[in-house]
Amino acid sequence: MAWRRRPEKPCTIVARSIEVLGDLDPEECSSVCPTDALRFDAGRVVVEPGLCTVCLACMAICGPSRIRVVSDWVCPD
Numbered sequence: 001m002a003w004r005r006r007p008e009k010p011c012t013i014v015a016r017s018i019e020v021l022g023d024l025d026p027e028e029c030s031s032v033c034p035t036d037a038l039r040f041d042a043g044r045v046v047v048e049p050g051l052c053t054v055c056l057a058c059m060a061i062c063g064p065s066r067i068r069v070v071s072d073w074v075c076p077d
């Protein structure tokens, strides 16, 4: 059996996109995101996938029918 060497750097999960599928309740959702990848600005929803850590709190709190985080793994070559 061939042993695979452990990669020097581990794979990381990233958000490819954050899709807002329905109306988000600011009272429910404005403070859920720990990184401000999902935030409200003057009442408008702002998403910034580059800040997202894919914790999925937004989907749990705001509802998976209203917001979806599309994630992917990035692994070193």
Ligand code: SF4
Pocket: 015, 018, 032, 033, 034, 035, 036, 037, 038, 051, 052, 053, 054, 055, 056, 057, 058, 059, 069
């Ligand atoms: S998955 Fe977590 S970090 Fe990403 S937008 Fe949702 S609450 Fe924010």
